[in-house]
Amino acid sequence: MPEIIKSYGAKEAKADLQPMEIKRRDIGNDDIKIDITFCGVCHSDIHQVNNDWKNSKYPVVPGHEIIGRVMEVGKNVKNYKEGDLVGVGCMVDSCQTCDSCKDDVEQFCENGATFTYNSEDKHLGGHTYGGYSTMVVVNKEFVLKVPENIDEKAAAPLLCAGITTWSPLRHWNVKKGDKVGVVGLGGLGHMGVKFANALGAHVVMITTSPSKADDAKSLGAHEVLISKNEKEMEKHAGSFDFILNTVPVSHDMDPYINLLKRDATMVLVGAIEPLEPFHGGGLIMGRKRIAGSIIGGIKETQEMLDFCGEHNIVSDIELIDMQNINRAYERVVNSDVKYRFVIDMASLKN
Amino acid sequence: MPEIIKSYGAKEAKADLQPMEIKRRDIGNDDIKIDITFCGVCHSDIHQVNNDWKNSKYPVVPGHEIIGRVMEVGKNVKNYKEGDLVGVGCMVDSCQTCDSCKDDVEQFCENGATFTYNSEDKHLGGHTYGGYSTMVVVNKEFVLKVPENIDEKAAAPLLCAGITTWSPLRHWNVKKGDKVGVVGLGGLGHMGVKFANALGAHVVMITTSPSKADDAKSLGAHEVLISKNEKEMEKHAGSFDFILNTVPVSHDMDPYINLLKRDATMVLVGAIEPLEPFHGGGLIMGRKRIAGSIIGGIKETQEMLDFCGEHNIVSDIELIDMQNINRAYERVVNSDVKYRFVIDMASLKN
Numbered sequence: 001m002p003e004i005i006k007s008y009g010a011k012e013a014k015a016d017l018q019p020m021e022i023k024r025r026d027i028g029n030d031d032i033k034i035d036i037t038f039c040g041v042c043h044s045d046i047h048q049v050n051n052d053w054k055n056s057k058y059p060v061v062p063g064h065e066i067i068g069r070v071m072e073v074g075k076n077v078k079n080y081k082e083g084d085l086v087g088v089g090c091m092v093d094s095c096q097t098c099d100s101c102k103d104d105v106e107q108f109c110e111n112g113a114t115f116t117y118n119s120e121d122k123h124l125g126g127h128t129y130g131g132y133s134t135m136v137v138v139n140k141e142f143v144l145k146v147p148e149n150i151d152e153k154a155a156a157p158l159l160c161a162g163i164t165t166w167s168p169l170r171h172w173n174v175k176k177g178d179k180v181g182v183v184g185l186g187g188l189g190h191m192g193v194k195f196a197n198a199l200g201a202h203v204v205m206i207t208t209s210p211s212k213a214d215d216a217k218s219l220g221a222h223e224v225l226i227s228k229n230e231k232e233m234e235k236h237a238g239s240f241d242f243i244l245n246t247v248p249v250s251h252d253m254d255p256y257i258n259l260l261k262r263d264a265t266m267v268l269v270g271a272i273e274p275l276e277p278f279h280g281g282g283l284i285m286g287r288k289r290i291a292g293s294i295i296g297g298i299k300e301t302q303e304m305l306d307f308c309g310e311h312n313i314v315s316d317i318e319l320i321d322m323q324n325i326n327r328a329y330e331r332v333v334n335s336d337v338k339y340r341f342v343i344d345m346a347s348l349k350n
Numbered sequence: 351m352p353e354i355i356k357s358y359g360a361k362e363a364k365a366d367l368q369p370m371e372i373k374r375r376d377i378g379n380d381d382i383k384i385d386i387t388f389c390g391v392c393h394s395d396i397h398q399v400n401n402d403w404k405n406s407k408y409p410v411v412p413g414h415e416i417i418g419r420v421m422e423v424g425k426n427v428k429n430y431k432e433g434d435l436v437g438v439g440c441m442v443d444s445c446q447t448c449d450s451c452k453d454d455v456e457q458f459c460e461n462g463a464t465f466t467y468n469s470e471d472k473h474l475g476g477h478t479y480g481g482y483s484t485m486v487v488v489n490k491e492f493v494l495k496v497p498e499n500i501d502e503k504a505a506a507p508l509l510c511a512g513i514t515t516w517s518p519l520r521h522w523n524v525k526k527g528d529k530v531g532v533v534g535l536g537g538l539g540h541m542g543v544k545f546a547n548a549l550g551a552h553v554v555m556i557t558t559s560p561s562k563a564d565d566a567k568s569l570g571a572h573e574v575l576i577s578k579n580e581k582e583m584e585k586h587a588g589s590f591d592f593i594l595n596t597v598p599v600s601h602d603m604d605p606y607i608n609l610l611k612r613d614a615t616m617v618l619v620g621a622i623e624p625l626e627p628f629h630g631g632g633l634i635m636g637r638k639r640i641a642g643s644i645i646g647g648i649k650e651t652q653e654m655l656d657f658c659g660e661h662n663i664v665s666d667i668e669l670i671d672m673q674n675i676n677r678a679y680e681r682v683v684n685s686d687v688k689y690r691f692v693i694d695m696a697s698l699k700n
Contacts, residue, residue: 100612108612108636171637250627262450262458265639272631277600281622283642286458287521289615290640292633
């Protein structure tokens with residue numbers, strides 16, 4: 001029998017989030033039932049609430065940076081037990097049989113991954129509901145182990161902002177001594193700086209805002225490059241091994257392409273909309289590359305969490321009560337958060 | 351003493367080409383003196399004559415697809431002798447000491463390669479003059495051996511159109527069984543089709559013009575995909591291992607990005623201007639890449655020529671006299687050539 005669960009969601013596009021009740025499926029043999037303790041607030045939660053991508057299904061219960069404790073495991077579950085600290089990210093299922101799933105990149109599942117919210121729900125019908133909620137039931141293959149030694153609440157954003165920046169750094173093989181640029185200092189950028197630093201790179205924060213210099217350095221940037229300063233930008237021309245571009249909106253990429261070394265790559269993880277025209281010549285002279293990347297596979301997400309345990313890496317967060325979510329959304333839209341809101345789910349349970 | 355040589359060139363921007371005399375340096379110890387027999391006509395010759403790239407120096411003597419016979423060698427030259435069939439492409443010198451030169455990609459020489467025409471002439475001062483001329487003196491490191499078994503005049507375009515398409519196919523490791531798209535059927539595209547076919551790929555010509563289908567197939571394309579046909583384009587979505595994009599002007603890349611497999615690359619070799627906006631989401635969903643490539647290094651050019659000898663590959667050309675160059679330029683601009691004009695330099699000598 002599906003359980004009725006306390007949640008927060010939006011009933012229609014651009015509506016304020018409000019308390020609501022949703023159904024969760026009963027635990028199956030391959031499932032894990034999780035008591036949600038914390039959930040991060042991702043900008044894409046707001047896009048979905050607003051139907052910015054024209055694919056939202058209402059009510060939307062957002063949340064794909066979920067931290068919790070195992071309440072119960074199905075009889076086929078061997079690797080988890082009651083009380084374990086676990087995480088759930090952007091996906092809760094995939095076909096597990098296609099080439100992408102076999103290659104451990106379930107985010108590109110050729111039959112369509114099931115995302116944590118706003119995807120078709122194969123079990124109950126309707127669509128999936130996310131982590132702004134007290135409990136969730138998830139297939140064991142999509143549950144991550146969270147190291148007990150890191151700050152549980154600050155680990156929540158690792159499940160989306162973390163893996164979104166970790167995956168390209170690893171896929172493009174960023175290593176000790178590489179000069180790595182991180183463009184944009186927000187939820188994604190601040191994780192990019194921490195990871196690139198921990199991987200041994202020389203990290204340059206590239207930002208339009210001189211006011212962010214001190215923060216960037218305290219997060220692990222070795223240098224700060226103000227992208228509006230043409231003279232400084234020219235000094236760094238052709239010197240970067242890799243650039244992680246976290247800018248979430250359309251922008252001019254030419255100044256960043258100019259920073260790349262021959263054969264180097266800039267990876268876009270933020271902007272999904274049409275980007276401003278770039279000069280073909282900028283790529284051609286130096287055989288440079290622009291690529292895209294989105295979240296990461298489950299295996300890679302576990303590797304990231306293990307790395308965070310070893311290096312004691314978490315996000316910088318501001319903890320809020322569920323009841324303050326609408327004000328938090330306004331502040332995210334105004335880039336007024338360092339660097340991620342996390343909801344304390346105790347506030348919904350009481 | 352510099353020799354005075356018969357040539358054809360433009361005295362000012364957009365002027366017709368006319369007979370003129372230029373100076374060539376005397377042969378040095380490391381030089382090879384070449385009797386030019388044929389020279390291909392590249393679209394960039396026209397751009398330079400017209401000063402489209404705002405860097406032309408007049409008079410411009412174009413031509414960087416040079417075929418000829420060795421007349422004389424300097425005393426340090428061991429690998430060439432009088433009478434050898436040789437080629438000279440887009441470069442006649444580079445620093446030979448920087449990382450790019452050491453990596454055999456002299457086109458990216460960090461101290462600036464010397465291009466065959468319109469580059470600073472280190473020997474005589476002024477600027478370099480190209481192959482629309484009876485003779486040229488070139489440093490031995492920038493002279494290529496042309497296999498004697500291939501059609502000499504049709505080999506000329508290999509030195510630019512050939513290497514421009516060969517280099518990315520090799521650099522991105524196109525291999526037997528790969529599904530390779532070639533966008534655009536002109537001087538570059540027709541070489542891309544021949545090479546991809548000879549490398550064992552399944553070659554798909556992607557074109558806006560159904561009228562080009564038969565020609566594409568006779569050049570080696572296994573399929574022709576009409577890019578204006580949305581239904582056909584959707585059938586091929588996500589199926590290409592590699593796309594060689596030879597379109598020489600700004601265009602919408604989204605339909606081609608949609609054709610790529612996960613982790614696959616589209617390489618731009620034609621358009622150096624600002625391209626139309628593309629959707630970041632198109633790259634992000636599938637971790638796809640856009641890259642650029644320009645000509646190729648000397649070692650790679652020699653490999654291509656050797657491959658052409660083994661596989662009997664040359665360009666499809668129309669042979670013209672030097673005196674008809676201005677009409678030929680009009681026809682290149684109107685895409686009215688299959689697929690490359692080559693000048694018979696005997697017409698200038700008589």
